Amino acid sequence: MRFVPRFTDGQEFPHPLGKVVCIGRNYADHARELDNPVPSEPLLFIKPATSVVSLDEPLDPPFSRGDVHYEIELALLIGEELTHATLDEAERAIVGIGLGLDLTLRDVQTRLKEKGHPWEVAKSFDGGCPLSDFLPLSRVPNWNALSFELKIDGELRQHGEGADMLFPVPTLVAEMSRHFTLQPGDVILTGTPEGVGVLPRGARLEMTLTGGLQATVQVVE
Numbered sequence: 001m002r003f004v005p006r007f008t009d010g011q012e013f014p015h016p017l018g019k020v021v022c023i024g025r026n027y028a029d030h031a032r033e034l035d036n037p038v039p040s041e042p043l044l045f046i047k048p049a050t051s052v053v054s055l056d057e058p059l060d061p062p063f064s065r066g067d068v069h070y071e072i073e074l075a076l077l078i079g080e081e082l083t084h085a086t087l088d089e090a091e092r093a094i095v096g097i098g099l100g101l102d103l104t105l106r107d108v109q110t111r112l113k114e115k116g117h118p119w120e121v122a123k124s125f126d127g128g129c130p131l132s133d134f135l136p137l138s139r140v141p142n143w144n145a146l147s148f149e150l151k152i153d154g155e156l157r158q159h160g161e162g163a164d165m166l167f168p169v170p171t172l173v174a175e176m177s178r179h180f181t182l183q184p185g186d187v188i189l190t191g192t193p194e195g196v197g198v199l200p201r202g203a204r205l206e207m208t209l210t211g212g213l214q215a216t217v218q219v220v221e
Contacts, residue, residue: 002016002017002049003016003017003049003052003053003054003131004016004017004185005017005077005096005131005133005134005185005187006133006134007096007133007134007135007136008133008134008135008136008213009136013077013079013095013096013134013184013185014184015183015184015185016049016185017049017052017185017186017187018049018183018185018186019046019047019048019049019180019186019187020046020047020048020049020051020052020100020129020186020187020188020189021044021045021046021176021180021182021186021187021188021189022044022045022046022047022073022102022123022188022189022191023042023043023044023167023172023176023189023190023191024043024044024045024191025043025166025191026042026165026166026167026172026190026191026192027160027164027165027166027191027192027193027194028164028166029164029193029194042167042172042175042176044175044176044179044180045120045123046124046180047102047123047124047128047129047189048124050126051123051124051125051126051127051128051129052129052130052131052187053127053129053130053131054130054131055099055101055130055131055132055207055215055216055217056217057217058217058218058219058220059101059103059127059130059199059205059217059218059219059220060127060219060220061103061125061127061128061199061219062105062125062127063201065105065107065108066105066106066107066108067105067106067107067198068103068104068105068106068198068199069103069104069106069196069197069198069199070101070103070150070152070157070158070196070197070198070199070205071101071102071103071104071158071192071196072099072100072101072148072149072150072158072160072192072193072207073099073100073101073102073160073189073190073191073192074097074098074099074100074146074148074160074162074169074189074190074191074209075097075098075099075100075131075132075134075187075188075189075190076094076096076097076098076169076173076187076188076190077094077095077096077097077098077134077185077186077187078093078094078095078173078182078183078184078185078186078187078188079093079094079095079096079184080092080093080184081181081182081183081184082173082174082177082181082182083177083181083182084177084178085173085174085177085182086174087170087171087174088170089174090169090170090173090174090177091140091169091170091173092140093173093182094137094140094169094173095134095136095137096134096135096136096137097134097135097137097141097146097209097211097213098131098132098133098134098135098209098213099131099132099148099207099209099213099215100129100130100131100132100187100189101129101130101131101205102123102128102129102189102192103125103127103128103129103130103199104122104123104128104196105121105122105123105125105128106122106198108121108122109122109123129189130217131187132207132209132213132215133213133215135209135211135212135213141211142162143162143165143168143169143170144161144162144163144168145162145163145210146161146162146209146210146211147159147160147161147162147209147210148160148207148208148209148210149207149208150195150205150206150207151205151206151207152200152203152204152205152206153200153203153204154204154206157195157197158192158193158194158195158196159193159195160192160193161193164193165190165191166191167191169190172188172190173188176188199219200219201219201220201221202218202219202220202221203218203219204216204217204218204219205217205218205219
């Protein structure tokens with residue numbers, strides 16, 4: 001059964017999730033912490049709908065495949081079809097804001113990168129994209145004023161500010177629409193701030209977003 005995005009008031013979005021379009025290294029400090037160059041243009045990749053699970057359910061990633069890293073990100077729900085969108089069109093198409101985890105099989109990704117191979121199998125595996133509910137948008141927010149954070153077992157691990165994105169939300173969405181037609185039900189992940197690390201077994205994750213969104217999830221032992 002395909003994942004259907006849901007708003008914080010319990011209302012389901014009228015379209016199932018199609019795909020998740022992601023950006024890598026959208027925060028300079030995160031790029032540096034992994035010894036990656038800071039990009040001059042967006043580094044885009046896609047997670048399929050089959051990778052998406054709800055943050056209402058315990059996380060059960062494939063620990064048998066090596067270290068699993070957490071990466072918290074601001075998630076955007078798209079409500080209109082976008083192709084070669086302007087900045088205004090890109091902003092108007094966003095109907096919800098939530099949080100997502102871009103779970104990464106880091107050992108697998110490292111081996112693939114060393115060989116110069118694509119690394120979708122390290123990012124796009126089943127369960128690799130847990131998503132929260134979405135705050136509905138009645139108007140375009142101040143993207144720079146948005147902040148979000150992740151605590152693991154009560155300890156702050158990541159804190160992100162919209163103002164620190166290398167590619168701001170409208171620019172990012174418009175750029176994505178130049179390469180991939182975005183459709184209602186698609187979700188965009190906007191990059192992770194510094195502080196990524198190994199996801200501990202049995203940990204409790206608490207995530208918050210400006211506007212009152214909260215999500216808590218347990219990792220399986």
